[in-house]
Amino acid sequence: DIVMTQSPTFMSKSVGDRVTMNCKASQSVGSNVDWYQQNTGQSPKLLIYKASNRYTGVPDRFTGSGSGTDFTFTITNMQAEDLAVYYCMQSDSYPFTFGSGTKLEIK
Amino acid sequence: EVQLVASGGGLVQPGSSLKLSCVASGFTFSTYNMHWFRQAPKQGLEWIGMIYYDGSHNYYSDSVKGRFTISRDNSKNTLFLDMNSLRSEDSAMYYCSKGTSTFAYWGQGTLVTVSS
Numbered sequence: 001d002i003v004m005t006q007s008p009t010f011m012s013k014s015v016g017d018r019v020t021m022n023c024k025a026s027q028s029v030g031s032n033v034d035w036y037q038q039n040t041g042q043s044p045k046l047l048i049y050k051a052s053n054r055y056t057g058v059p060d061r062f063t064g065s066g067s068g069t070d071f072t073f074t075i076t077n078m079q080a081e082d083l084a085v086y087y088c089m090q091s092d093s094y095p096f097t098f099g100s101g102t103k104l105e106i107k
Numbered sequence: 108e109v110q111l112v113a114s115g116g117g118l119v120q121p122g123s124s125l126k127l128s129c130v131a132s133g134f135t136f137s138t139y140n141m142h143w144f145r146q147a148p149k150q151g152l153e154w155i156g157m158i159y160y161d162g163s164h165n166y167y168s169d170s171v172k173g174r175f176t177i178s179r180d181n182s183k184n185t186l187f188l189d190m191n192s193l194r195s196e197d198s199a200m201y202y203c204s205k206g207t208s209t210f211a212y213w214g215q216g217t218l219v220t221v222s223s
Contacts, residue, residue: 001169032208034208034209034210036152036210038152043202043213043214043215043216044152044202044210044213045213046209046210046211049209049211050209055211056211087151087152089152089154091207091208091209094157094166095154095166095167095168095169096142096154096208097154098151098152098153098154099151100151101151101152
């Protein structure tokens with residue numbers, strides 16, 4: 001199975017900050033990585049698909065990049081409503097696997 | 108509007124069985140692959156399996172292979188998850204979703220608790 005190593009586990013940032021988190025795949029997954037946001041008590045929400053494509057309606061402060069084994073998710077000008085847990089997921093091969101998540105706290 | 112309504116969760120004893128359902132609407136169910144995910148309390152997301160749009164193929168995670176079976180009834184726009192030999196570690200919120208590899212729509216989930 002492909003292991004997605006996500007870092008950091010936790011971040012505390014201020015409104016207006018730039019936020020960066022990473023996922024490293026244990027083998028190449030091409031561009032088959034999505035990023036999801038999950039607020040407390042809610043279902044996951046798709047933000048970025050195929051590594052760098054912003055899903056419909058997602059604000060442009062959310063961006064993704066990378067290919068192969070290394071992927072980055074960035075929030076520029078973080079807002080208070082961005083408080084959530086963020087997950088990467090590879091869909092290159094079954095079983096699909098998630099990173100362990102990055103919890104973003106507002107400082 | 109796409110809707111995925113999962114149901115069938117509850118409190119069950121270890122070793123027992125449970126069948127979850129996910130009723131879909133707002134899209135042509137019979138043309139989409141469907142997936143099940145789960146999330147244990149205060150834990151991360153886990154993909155547990157999928158079924159092709161026509162029911163011809165399934166894939167499962169190792170954690171549920173041989174115990175869980177995913178099926179579908181395209182005439183009723185319904186996805187199923189048959190869970191057998193349940194363990195405490197199967198306790199989780201179970202979500203269904205549609206798509207090949209990107210999941211823009213998630214149901215509200217149904218909670219399964221396995222405990223004696």
